Amino acid sequence: GAGVSQSPSNKVTEKGKDVELRCDPISGHTALYWYRQSLGQGLEFLIYFQGNSAPDKSGLPSDRFSAERTGGSVSTLTIQRTQQEDSAVYLCASSLGLDYYEQYFGPGTRLTVT
Amino acid sequence: AQKVTQAQTEISVVEKEDVTLDCVYETRDTTYYLFWYKQPPSGELVFLIRRNSFDEQNEISGRYSWNFQKSTSSFNFTITASQVVDSAVYFCALSVTGTASKLTFGTGTRLQVTL
Numbered sequence: 246g247a248g249v250s251q252s253p254s255n256k257v258t259e260k261g262k263d264v265e266l267r268c269d270p271i272s273g274h275t276a277l278y279w280y281r282q283s284l285g286q287g288l289e290f291l292i293y294f295q296g297n298s299a300p301d302k303s304g305l306p307s308d309r310f311s312a313e314r315t316g317g318s319v320s321t322l323t324i325q326r327t328q329q330e331d332s333a334v335y336l337c338a339s340s341l342g343l344d345y346y347e348q349y350f351g352p353g354t355r356l357t358v359t
Numbered sequence: 360a361q362k363v364t365q366a367q368t369e370i371s372v373v374e375k376e377d378v379t380l381d382c383v384y385e386t387r388d389t390t391y392y393l394f395w396y397k398q399p400p401s402g403e404l405v406f407l408i409r410r411n412s413f414d415e416q417n418e419i420s421g422r423y424s425w426n427f428q429k430s431t432s433s434f435n436f437t438i439t440a441s442q443v444v445d446s447a448v449y450f451c452a453l454s455v456t457g458t459a460s461k462l463t464f465g466t467g468t469r470l471q472v473t474l
Binding site for chain 2: 278287288289290334336340347348349350
């Protein structure tokens with residue numbers, strides 16, 4: 246079956262611009278996660294959704310970051326007024342639920358802020 | 360707070376050698392899960408295994424085996440008779456109660472298998 250998909254695969258943007266990153270989870274997976282992978286910070290958790298709800302946004306690096314999920318499926322991570330330190334690979338994962346199920350990751354979106 | 364330490368940054372072995380990747384974790388929770396993921400050069404994280412804190416049985420899957428020891432807070436991963444296709448970055452991760460299963464990752468170990 247189809248895995249987690251993310252788009253775009255690569256995004257180059259100028260500092261100060263807004264970007265939207267999209268994640269399509271595996272069908273039937275109720276939980277969705279966003280992580281960021283960068284050289285300096287490794288793999289870090291950003292936010293999770295159970296259904297369309299994001300109860301814990303404390304992992305988002307700043308208020309320039311926001312995320313939403315609609316219809317219990319597609320999720321969008323938005324970064325406003327991008328900065329060079331936002332350059333990283335943004336990974337999305339989904340799982341059957343929140344109770345310690347394994348998470349399946351998408352290929353990621355490589356964001357480069359120039 | 361949770362922490363996962365993978366002290367080995369990079370390991371190089373020759374094909375057919377056995378190799379063990381170390382993982383040490385820290386948590387005050389008594390209920391937790393440990394994971395290993397593989398990230399090949401293509402970049403996509405691939406799930407390998409999940410173990411819960413109540414099950415210390417070692418597990419073997421083909422050439423892969425995992426040794427979980429609560430006494431030393433370790434969850435080590437051994438690849439027997441390594442192959443070039445095993446070349447990747449391997450991440451150990453931890454998830455604890457009340458955190459909605461968000462993963463805390465180690466910094467990863469890059470394994471290079473050469474002919």
